[in-house]
């Protein structure tokens with residue numbers, strides 16, 4: 129794998145040049161993590177934007193102002209991206225920070241800190257579908273080709289942040305102990321209020337029932353889709369073309385059924401199962 133016009137290669141992972149640079153990765157590596165930082169970690173297209181909406185609301189007592197006035201990339205910056213250095217000083221503690229990096233590449237101060245991590249995972253079949261449509265609309269990503277061709281790239285790690293299976297396994301690290309909460313996209317689709325309560329409890333925070341209702345309502349797909357601060361409509365059309373696909377596209381679990389043939393699905397799952405063998409990670413998405 130080599131860097132090209134669109135991507136730079138960092139420890140064998142493709143990162144889009146639009147948002148990553150040598151400087152941003154330097155900043156990432158030297159970043160001083162604080163004990164009260166809260167990290168949202170995800171493989172791309174697993175519900176990151178959703179978490180960038182939920183977590184700040186839980187950390188600030190349910191005040192909607194920040195999510196209605198600050199774009200998600202500045203509200204909860206990606207630590208590896210160029211914006212991090214610009215906005216980090218403006219964040220008040222506890223800071224919510226997001227990363228797509230695998231565990232072993234986190235900055236050294238992360239490992240000695242007590243910072244908490246909310247890891248959101250999603251059915252890989254829906255991740256690949258969401259990613260496929262993202263590649264169709266984002267001019268800073270390569271053309272996905274056919275869905276079958278894109279699956280091949282996905283399963284060989286020729287996509288942003290490498291293989292889904294490697295990412296999942298890297299963050300299932302026993303060293304993290306109770307610093308990490310694993311939550312799934314599907315769980316949130318099924319019971320958003322319940323999922324939010326689980327995160328709230330993990331963060332050791334409380335919200336009144338009214339505030340919890342307000343946050344849950346605000347974070348529903350139909351409402352978030354219209355939040356200009358989170359739906360990427362602030363990004364110029366030539367970078368993200370909403371005529372081709374929306375960033376907040378369908379917001380459902382199971383859209384893979386509209387994209388995979390039975391043969392393609394069987395092959396996809398066989399590879400995933402083989403690579404996840406012995407990881408102790410069980411999937412409940414298709415049950």
Ligand code: A3P
Nearest residue numbers: 173174175176177178258348349376377378379
């Ligand atoms: P789809 O393309 O399947 O619609 P990420 O933020 O990690 O890039 O993930 C984007 C995916 O999360 C998109 O999936 C997007 O629609 C979905 N998403 C974002 N906010 C959501 C919400 N409030 N409810 C359900 N899905 C949401």
